[in-house]
Amino acid sequence: MCRESEATGLICSTDSHTRYTAAESSAEAGTAAAAEVVLEREAVEDSGTKRLDCERAMWMPFRVVVVVFTALFAYSVPNLGVLISIVGAVCSTTLGLILPPLIHWRLCGAGYTRGQYVLHAAISSLGLVGGLLAFVSSFRQLIFHGQEDGR
DSSP: OEEEETTTEEEEEOSSOEEEEETTTTTTTOHHHHHHHHHHHHHHHHHHHHHHHHHHHHHHHHHHHHHHHHHHHHHHOSOHHHHHHHHHHHHHHIIIIIHHHHHHHHHHGGGOOHHHHHHHHHHHHHHHHHHHHHHHHHHHHHHTTTOSSOO
């Protein structure tokens, strides 16, 4: 948004600040050249903002559908805590105990000693066994919800 001013020349304002050009920079670059640069820069900024707003507006229905589906799913599950427990058992043990030793082994395994192999295998095995036990326990709670002895 540029307008002509009598005292300073061309004034361009954006959302956050105002730029004064032409009169201050006329000695360096010339009034017409400075005005063209500011106008071009302003047009690019405006078109980028409009494109970004259109992209956000295009994704809005998708975001609404995802939020509504998530809310309906959470409302329809009778014991959401058990379902979250199952997801945590699988994802947390995988991300926390199984994958880190395997990634480190893949990246730096050429210079490993036998003790390092054993240590990484033990950590991954512990994560696998713990994750499996946590999954089974959570799954049993989900299946036998409401029964006292779980059988």
